[in-house]
Amino acid sequence: MKHETITPGGDPREHLVVIGNGMAGCRAVEELLARDPGRYRVTIFGAEPHVNYNRIMLSPVLAGEKTFEQIVINDADWYAQNAIELVAGDPVDAIDRAAKTVTARSGRVTGYDRLLIATGSDPFIIPVPGKDLPGVIGFRDMKDVDHMLAAAERGGDAVVIGGGLLGLEAAHGLSLRGMKVTVLHIMPTLMERQLDEAAGWLLKSALEARGQTILTGADTAEIVGTTHVEAVRLKDGTLIPASLVVMAVGIRPSVALARAAGLAVGRGIQVDDHMVTSDPAILAVGECVEHDGNVYGLVAPLWDMCRALADGLTDAHTGYRGSVTSTKLKVAGLDVFSAGDFSGGAGAEDIVLRDASRGVYKRVVVKDDRIVGAVLYGDTADGNWYFDLLKRGEDIGAIRDLLIFGQAFASGGAQADPKSAVAALSDNAEICGCNGVTKGQVVGCIAKGAHSLDAVRATCKASASCGSCTGLVETILALTLGDDVQAGPKTMCKCTSFGHDDVRREIVAQDMRSIPEVMQKLHWSTPDGCSSCRPALNYYLLCALPGVYKDDQQSRFVNERLHANIQKDGTYSVVPRMWGGLTNPRELRAIADVVEKYDAPMVKVTGGQRLDIFGIKREDLPAVWADLNAAGMVSGHAYGKSLRTVKTCVGSEWCRFGTQDSTGLGVKVERMTWGSWMPHKFKIAVSGCPRNCAEATIKDFGVVCVDSGYELSVGGNGGIKVRATDFLCKVATEQEAMQYCAAFIQLYREEARYLERTAPWIERVGVEYVRARIADDAAGRDALAERFAFSQQFMQDDPWAARVAGAEREHHAPMATFTPTRATEEMA
Numbered sequence: 001m002k003h004e005t006i007t008p009g010g011d012p013r014e015h016l017v018v019i020g021n022g023m024a025g026c027r028a029v030e031e032l033l034a035r036d037p038g039r040y041r042v043t044i045f046g047a048e049p050h051v052n053y054n055r056i057m058l059s060p061v062l063a064g065e066k067t068f069e070q071i072v073i074n075d076a077d078w079y080a081q082n083a084i085e086l087v088a089g090d091p092v093d094a095i096d097r098a099a100k101t102v103t104a105r106s107g108r109v110t111g112y113d114r115l116l117i118a119t120g121s122d123p124f125i126i127p128v129p130g131k132d133l134p135g136v137i138g139f140r141d142m143k144d145v146d147h148m149l150a151a152a153e154r155g156g157d158a159v160v161i162g163g164g165l166l167g168l169e170a171a172h173g174l175s176l177r178g179m180k181v182t183v184l185h186i187m188p189t190l191m192e193r194q195l196d197e198a199a200g201w202l203l204k205s206a207l208e209a210r211g212q213t214i215l216t217g218a219d220t221a222e223i224v225g226t227t228h229v230e231a232v233r234l235k236d237g238t239l240i241p242a243s244l245v246v247m248a249v250g251i252r253p254s255v256a257l258a259r260a261a262g263l264a265v266g267r268g269i270q271v272d273d274h275m276v277t278s279d280p281a282i283l284a285v286g287e288c289v290e291h292d293g294n295v296y297g298l299v300a301p302l303w304d305m306c307r308a309l310a311d312g313l314t315d316a317h318t319g320y321r322g323s324v325t326s327t328k329l330k331v332a333g334l335d336v337f338s339a340g341d342f343s344g345g346a347g348a349e350d351i352v353l354r355d356a357s358r359g360v361y362k363r364v365v366v367k368d369d370r371i372v373g374a375v376l377y378g379d380t381a382d383g384n385w386y387f388d389l390l391k392r393g394e395d396i397g398a399i400r401d402l403l404i405f406g407q408a409f410a411s412g413g414a415q416a417d418p419k420s421a422v423a424a425l426s427d428n429a430e431i432c433g434c435n436g437v438t439k440g441q442v443v444g445c446i447a448k449g450a451h452s453l454d455a456v457r458a459t460c461k462a463s464a465s466c467g468s469c470t471g472l473v474e475t476i477l478a479l480t481l482g483d484d485v486q487a488g489p490k491t492m493c494k495c496t497s498f499g500h501d502d503v504r505r506e507i508v509a510q511d512m513r514s515i516p517e518v519m520q521k522l523h524w525s526t527p528d529g530c531s532s533c534r535p536a537l538n539y540y541l542l543c544a545l546p547g548v549y550k551d552d553q554q555s556r557f558v559n560e561r562l563h564a565n566i567q568k569d570g571t572y573s574v575v576p577r578m579w580g581g582l583t584n585p586r587e588l589r590a591i592a593d594v595v596e597k598y599d600a601p602m603v604k605v606t607g608g609q610r611l612d613i614f615g616i617k618r619e620d621l622p623a624v625w626a627d628l629n630a631a632g633m634v635s636g637h638a639y640g641k642s643l644r645t646v647k648t649c650v651g652s653e654w655c656r657f658g659t660q661d662s663t664g665l666g667v668k669v670e671r672m673t674w675g676s677w678m679p680h681k682f683k684i685a686v687s688g689c690p691r692n693c694a695e696a697t698i699k700d701f702g703v704v705c706v707d708s709g710y711e712l713s714v715g716g717n718g719g720i721k722v723r724a725t726d727f728l729c730k731v732a733t734e735q736e737a738m739q740y741c742a743a744f745i746q747l748y749r750e751e752a753r754y755l756e757r758t759a760p761w762i763e764r765v766g767v768e769y770v771r772a773r774i775a776d777d778a779a780g781r782d783a784l785a786e787r788f789a790f791s792q793q794f795m796q797d798d799p800w801a802a803r804v805a806g807a808e809r810e811h812h813a814p815m816a817t818f819t820p821t822r823a824t825e826e827m828a
Helices: 025-035 055-063 076-081 142-154 165-176 197-209 256-260 297-313 385-392 397-407 420-424 441-448 453-459 470-484 500-509 517-523 533-543 556-561 585-597 618-630 664-671 734-751 758-765 767-774 778-791 800-804 823-828
Strands: 014-019 041-045 073-074 085-088 092-096 101-104 109-111 114-117 119-123 159-162 180-185 213-216 222-225 231-232 239-241 245-249 251-253 269-271 282-284 290-291 325-329 336-338 346-353 360-367 370-377 430-432 572-574 603-604 611-616 643-648 682-687 699-706 709-714 726-731
Touching: 014 109, 025 041, 025 073, 025 282, 025 297, 055 142, 055 165, 076 085, 092 256, 114 556, 142 165, 142 245, 159 165, 159 239, 165 180, 165 197, 165 245, 165 500, 197 213, 197 336, 197 360, 197 370, 231 245, 239 664, 269 282, 282 297, 336 385, 336 823, 346 397, 346 500, 360 397, 370 385, 385 430, 420 470, 430 441, 430 470, 441 453, 441 470, 500 517, 500 533, 517 533, 585 611, 585 618, 611 618, 618 800, 643 664, 664 682, 664 699, 664 734, 682 734, 699 734, 709 734, 726 734, 726 767, 734 758, 734 778, 758 767
Parallel strands: 014 041, 014 114, 041 085, 114 282, 159 180, 159 245, 180 213, 269 290, 643 682, 682 699
Antiparallel strands: 092 101, 101 109, 119 251, 222 231, 231 239, 325 336, 336 370, 346 360, 360 370, 572 611, 603 611, 699 709, 709 726
């Protein structure tokens, strides 16, 4: 066995060994480094083979809203920069208090001067027959998420046992991944520790409306299966099919290691106000501890513990005095908040507001003119205010009648300045529940130089997790710095504080299905949006809900509404589609006839190998389209944020240098992709050899044929700022080239921001990211291509033909002609 001396290399500093590389252990180290960065030599043991990540955000990873890299709190550079030794994937199995050493599973023995136990909690697995079957898992770490993602790929039925926060988040993520989900909860109310009966009913109804089956009062008798889980049987005999069972019925402090070492253990590892255990050399922090008879599973108390612990380790003893907790959560995209005691009782009064049309429920519990508890559902904006009043024990008698309507109303009317409401919060008011950050800490962070939202997130971590407190943090920045706030990521427009990525994520997470619903749920500041956000919202909904969402024509630009390009004289140009740049006598005659019949002053060959007919009057557009439709031609979408053209060269059929049938492949690609709406215009080209006559290397997606296959490249642009494509990969067959093309388009459709061409999108996310998603991930590529194919079922209807048939004919009616008359003539 390896034994490490206390001070290798002559390092005279005390050696702090941390058991647990999770949120509490690393937060304690962060607090210590902030106070005295050179005081201790630090070694951290972690059971998982990962750096420290945010467990609160495992649910968004499961739901596909975030990647693992996006929830990392401390990356490898953090450990290196602070000279911290991380021993990952090697959990500590034993503590020798007499020798002051810990022994890891690998056999490594490490000495310590001070030991910090931060082992967190273990999921509670209910002791029913079948609990050990393959396919039965908890929901506590990244490994559990990987198991659920693998199960979702296979599809089938999932049963989640437990209707608390973790269980509902697991159910939401699995449902988004395509599984049929049933939630079993033994209590009559979901999240009964956080919600009362009324709020629990609203939450249950909302989740059922999203397709989940919620069974309350459901007591599990056994998990059925032989070699793998097959079903769950309830005590009333109900049998529920399941290929995956997620147990999320609760957690217990992880105390086995401490108990084996002879430390005092009750419900958790018992600690004093300075987080010191029954052994003065050993401390403990987080979900594994018991302080003054209480154990905590929320992060805010854990962060308070970490601060007290760091103060003690740096001889600035302050002590932890326990925590009054509140819970502000977004459960499957639904806002809930609770704080204090909402069970009622002698002397307590309930103040309740219900707004069924908005799905809002508020209940404030008052005793002796002081708030003792609160439950909010649907609208949690005033949660921090209620919690601040509760913690301070403030007399609310003077505002009791207005209390339920929120801080703005109670402080002087519905039109009160929202900044004033934030300014009125005390320094001890909690701003970020995920990371336990108060208003005073945010202000202190800003005073030390964090002058942007990202800087605040990086330092005190307010708004760095779920993001629901972002508006509060931005208001504190504005109050503290005035005009000196440094700009962060751009919002969609002035109507909202959300960025494009946030809106896209929330549309999916909350299953929003219309522009008004998005504006209502995301608190748009204008009643109907503007010319910037409406087209973007229309596209995002169209992309997220193919076949379900109805395209909102009034939210499109004029060219897309009229399916033609408006010119400077008020007439329009019409571009019929020519597959791969090919045409025939019938199409050419039809175009010539249209030019003569409607007296078009110009017809021009475009750079995309098509013919553009100029000077068509708006009222003549349907008749022009009818004549072109009769020749078999459809819209070329030359006006749209959509596929424009697939440019080709003649390839091996005619050219002596051609290596493959580039024209034939181009026609196939165009027939596969036409009609698809995109964040911006999208152009494709297929060149038959490396001479690249079709200019494939300045297109959004380019194919260059070579003797051994097809070289694929992405992100080119031949406009004002010319950009050559980035090489994606090489494939062997036409079918592969088409599949990679479909997958790339769908990735761009799903993740780029509206009006963002592929070139700036790839420069923003990096071509390595695109390669990882398209070239390196076969299963992910298949899924993207399948989603694109599904969407195309609803997109490949010729809009010209629909208008010819009479759809939305009001767009093409001639303007009324007004002839002014002289007043004298009217009087005559």
